[in-house]
Amino acid sequence: MEHDDDDDDEHDTPAEVDAAFRTLRRVAITHFVLFLAAVMGVPALSLTLDWWSGGRLAGGMSPGFAMAAFGLYAFFLVIGLAAATLSSAVEARMLGGRNDDDDYPADGELP
Amino acid sequence: MRTGSALLAGTIGLTWAAVYLVTQVFVSPPLGVGTTVAAGTVASVLLVFGYPSALRGPRAAGTLWRWSRRRGGSDARPGPEERGLEGRGVERSRRRIVAGGRRMPLRSGLTADAARRTAELLRPLLGGDAVVITDRELNLAFVGPGSDHHEAGGPVRATTVRSAIAKGRTVVSRRASSMGCDDPDCPLRSGVVVPLVVGARVVGTIGVFRTHDEPTPRDQVEDMASILSLHLELAEADRERKLASDARLDALRAQINPHFLFNVLNTIASKSRTDPDEARQLLLRLSDFFRYAVRQEGQLAEFAQEYFFVRTYLSLEQARFGDRLRVRYDIDPQVLTAHVPVLVIQPLVENAVKHGLANKVEGGTVTLRARVDPLTRTTSIRVTDDGVGMAADVLDGLGTGAGAARGTEGALGEEGARGGVGLQNISERLTTLFGERFTLDIQSTAGGGTVVEVRVPLR
Numbered sequence: 001m002e003h004d005d006d007d008d009d010e011h012d013t014p015a016e017v018d019a020a021f022r023t024l025r026r027v028a029i030t031h032f033v034l035f036l037a038a039v040m041g042v043p044a045l046s047l048t049l050d051w052w053s054g055g056r057l058a059g060g061m062s063p064g065f066a067m068a069a070f071g072l073y074a075f076f077l078v079i080g081l082a083a084a085t086l087s088s089a090v091e092a093r094m095l096g097g098r099n100d101d102d103d104y105p106a107d108g109e110l111p
Numbered sequence: 112m113r114t115g116s117a118l119l120a121g122t123i124g125l126t127w128a129a130v131y132l133v134t135q136v137f138v139s140p141p142l143g144v145g146t147t148v149a150a151g152t153v154a155s156v157l158l159v160f161g162y163p164s165a166l167r168g169p170r171a172a173g174t175l176w177r178w179s180r181r182r183g184g185s186d187a188r189p190g191p192e193e194r195g196l197e198g199r200g201v202e203r204s205r206r207r208i209v210a211g212g213r214r215m216p217l218r219s220g221l222t223a224d225a226a227r228r229t230a231e232l233l234r235p236l237l238g239g240d241a242v243v244i245t246d247r248e249l250n251l252a253f254v255g256p257g258s259d260h261h262e263a264g265g266p267v268r269a270t271t272v273r274s275a276i277a278k279g280r281t282v283v284s285r286r287a288s289s290m291g292c293d294d295p296d297c298p299l300r301s302g303v304v305v306p307l308v309v310g311a312r313v314v315g316t317i318g319v320f321r322t323h324d325e326p327t328p329r330d331q332v333e334d335m336a337s338i339l340s341l342h343l344e345l346a347e348a349d350r351e352r353k354l355a356s357d358a359r360l361d362a363l364r365a366q367i368n369p370h371f372l373f374n375v376l377n378t379i380a381s382k383s384r385t386d387p388d389e390a391r392q393l394l395l396r397l398s399d400f401f402r403y404a405v406r407q408e409g410q411l412a413e414f415a416q417e418y419f420f421v422r423t424y425l426s427l428e429q430a431r432f433g434d435r436l437r438v439r440y441d442i443d444p445q446v447l448t449a450h451v452p453v454l455v456i457q458p459l460v461e462n463a464v465k466h467g468l469a470n471k472v473e474g475g476t477v478t479l480r481a482r483v484d485p486l487t488r489t490t491s492i493r494v495t496d497d498g499v500g501m502a503a504d505v506l507d508g509l510g511t512g513a514g515a516a517r518g519t520e521g522a523l524g525e526e527g528a529r530g531g532v533g534l535q536n537i538s539e540r541l542t543t544l545f546g547e548r549f550t551l552d553i554q555s556t557a558g559g560g561t562v563v564e565v566r567v568p569l570r
Contacts, residue, residue: 009394027444036304048144065239067558085442093415097399 012095020094024087031083038075042067116486119158119170126154143418158206160485163504175203194261217339220346221307223263223313226251229339237335238317238519239327241299243269244307246315247276256298256322261559272316275304278363279313279318284328290320305336320468325484330461356543378431393430399423409468410544411450411570414490421457428464435474436464445483449490455537457492459563467498468562475560488569497560506555541567 012020040065045052052064061069129153134142141287216225218230230252234242241255245267253261260268267273270291289301302320306313317336319327325447332520367483375397383390403420418440460477468475478495501509534551539548548568557559 013422013438015425015429015440016422017436018440022440023442023444049148052143082563090444090447094418094442097395097419 014088016095020091023090025096027083027087027090031079034079035076040071116484121485122157123158127151127156128156130419136318183338192451201490205294215342217342218346220350221246221343223251226433227254227263233317233319233335235339237319237327237331239245240300240322241320243272243304243318243320244315245272245318251315255320257292257294257320260294260297261292267300268294269302269304269318271302271304272318275306275316275318276313279306279308280330283306283326285324285326287324300324303327303329303332305332307336307343308340308446309347352543355411356540359540362536365437374431375427378427382430393427396423396426400427407453409542410452412453413447414449414451415447416478417451417456418456418481419452420448421460424457425460425464425477432464432468435471437474437476439476439478441478445485446481446490449483451490451492451567452537453566454539455541456492456494458537459492459565462563463494463496463561465500467500468494469498471498483569485569489566490569491564491566493562494500494562495560495562500557500559501555502557508555509553509560541565 046064053062055063057063057066113446116529130147133145134150147281159189216228219225230242230244232253234240239255241252241253241257241261243261244251248266250261250263250265250267266498269278271282271284273291284304287297290297290302292299292301299320302318302327302345304316304318305319307315311365315334317339319332323325358364375393377391379397381391382393386521400420400423403416403423407416407420421441422438425436429436429438457480463477468477475497478493480491480493480495482491483489528537534553538551541551550564550566552564552566553561554563567568
């Protein structure tokens, strides 16, 4: 049987894939917890802190309004980018082979 | 006492509860919500920042002693009679240099930069007009009059210095003619040159020169030279300790157990008929394994690289043991970029396979768990197996370095079978790298499996 060298050089074991999955799941859960904390934090502060609704910032906006209008979206963008970057890094480091194989010729001879 | 983020989180939770009770329940009328939030926030910030310091414990007594010693020296203004007594001045400088510990420049070895800083430090303390520090051939540093021709980096020109190196003892010159400088305009007229000795070897000299005929008291310079020699010996010991650590690591790398290779090759040979694809994958993995073991340089590596090495090893062992060997990785995302000592995790995993599961008919599971605690700045790596475990006496033997049952044996080194050198090797390397700031815990019960946990500072 002939092999295509391009598609079978890497073969992760089920345990390795499972490990990468669980690590990515931790990233996702952390991301969700932060998301949830931010979403729940805004009404929580409205209920507990008068200044959150009654205070006035630039343009007459209350801190709660400014957070709901701008702050939350900026926060979601930041944690989303962070989670995506971290997930890519995790996948690159936990699956596949080493990335410094360029030093090695195709015939496998050690330099 | 257990440490970690969970403990801190619990403490913060209790603190918030206490703040709530104090500000909202126990007082009448209750304080404002803003006050409660502010008090809780301040307490939390103090806890978060104070917690790592509390874990580190009080500052070392030596540090406090050095601090108070320096304060004492600067606060106590010397009287006229004291300023005139050079002996006391040297005593103060000696205290300062001894107390300086690692801040003494020569503590890092006899280099030009260290010599220059040392000479600048010693010139006012020894009461000389010029101070020279040399190795056996060159002036490493020269501070004071005459530096135009006794330049740092140039050859030793004064006969007194060459004589001290050759004879290995103190040379005192009381006249310009006996200084032996070949420059007729040299302002130096007297001097004391004392060899710096490491062991029995003269590695250099320190010379204190004056522009008049009364040289610096000989015993002061000799005392100072003794202190400098001690620092050089300590630097030499540090260098040798590092070399020994490198040698231990090289030895571990070099000792690829032929039995491991034999077993893997047999496995590959048997699969080459029934499953050529898997046999090819195993060969690639074996190549990766050797490549990492041979090429990995330095004492620390990114955890992701060590993880790759471990899973490469375990995949080879899984091919051999089949369903009897099950593997579970539990890796924190933060730990992947942390730096850990090289070739520490794989021997622990190998021990779990060889000594924990190989002798268990139904096999078992090896679990590698890695975590980072950002608050305590530690990386924790735990290798667990549910294999045959160890008896208490064997476990006690490991603590004394005499146990052999779970010494590193197999792919990297077979010394374990001869005396438990593997774990000792790891322990010694960790000691060299981290001093006392690491833990290597082994818990085991006969028939109940083994847990080995390494905690090292986060790098």
